[in-house]
Amino acid sequence: MERDVHPAEATLRPQHLIVTIFGRYGRARGGTVPIADLIELMAALGVDAGVVRSSVSRLKQRGVLVSDRADGAGYRLSESLEEVFAAGDHRIFETRRATPDDPWLLVSFSVPERERPLRHQLRKLLHRLGFGQVSGGLWVAPGLIADETRTALQQAGLDGYVELFLGARVSSEPLAEAVQGWWDLSLLEPLYRSFVDTYAPVLDAGPSDRDAFSAYVAAITQWRRLTYLDPGIPFALLPDGWAGVEAERLFGELHDRLEPPAARFVAAVMD
Incomplete structure (x- = not known):
């Protein structure tokens, strides 16, 4: 059947x-x-x-x-x-x-103009990992994916363009409202x-x-x-x-x- x-x-x-x-x-x-x-x-x-x-x-x-x-x-x-x-x-x-x-993982990147296509690769990778976007070059995610993010960037050969930070948010806007924007x-x-x-x-x-x-x-x-x-x-x-x-x-x-x-x-x- x-x-x-x-x-x-x-x-x-x-x-x-x-x-x-x-x-x-x-x-x-x-x-x-x-x-x-x-x-x-x-x-x-x-x-x-x-x-x-x-x-x-x-x-x-x-x-x-x-x-x-x-x-x-x-x-x-x-x-x-x-x-x-x-x-x-x-x-x-x-x-x-x-x-x-828990700490937040922040990713900041800078790509020279001559390597501009790499910006798209970086944004695509961060999006695939689930990052939210705070601003054009600043992305955020819960700190628990820090190791996974580091490995993914290294495998893609993009880690040299990126700085990773773990820390707390101290802005005055309610965090829940900020998350809904990210x-x-x-x-x-x-x-x-x-x-x-x-x-x-x-x-x-x-x-x-x-x-x-x-x-x-x-x-x-x-x-x-x-x-x-x-x-x-x-x-x-x-x-x-x-x-x-x-x-x-x-x-x-x-x-x-x-x-x-x-x-x-x-x-x-x-x-």
Whole structure:
């Protein structure tokens, strides 16, 4: 019988789902995922073989996946991305929230005019890490991502243009109001609410191992995006009734409920 497609799958790109599979299961199983196994796993997500192959080709062109020399029919994540995925594990699977008294991480950068394109790279990287913007060349985030930020800048070869500071804010404007200027919270709130609306019904569904895998991979893929839009802003500085509280609780429950049957499905395919 054909499986009903999970509601989130229609909005998640196949490349993103493939990256989740490699990050969550490929790394834990020696690194390599045979293409035949990947096609079967992606079929559970409603993606056909042709789309899987073309998506893998694009990921190879981007340097995300590499062919396994010991197995021409398999692929693995590029070794250069290991620290990126390790940092992603912390973001996705660990609850990380700063408190209002924790230090803030400030990033200031200066790029010579002759290297102007690097400014765009720096802004793009800081945005990807979840930084808010205080002014044109000054960005802010909770101090708990200091190590992750330092590593990301070093890997991108941009650390020489940046100064990092940890400290407290002493301005007179209420901190909660400042936070709402540094981050576009109007963007985040509906994304959290959409996550809750999409995945809360999964907890009542009692899915098969195959469907648990489908929902789990889709949930991780969508949650990963949210964790990089919000780097752990203290809840006390966010609006009342912030949907992120419910979304974090829901993801924890999804992980506890879906991870074991999803792992069984992967084992059945790959062992």
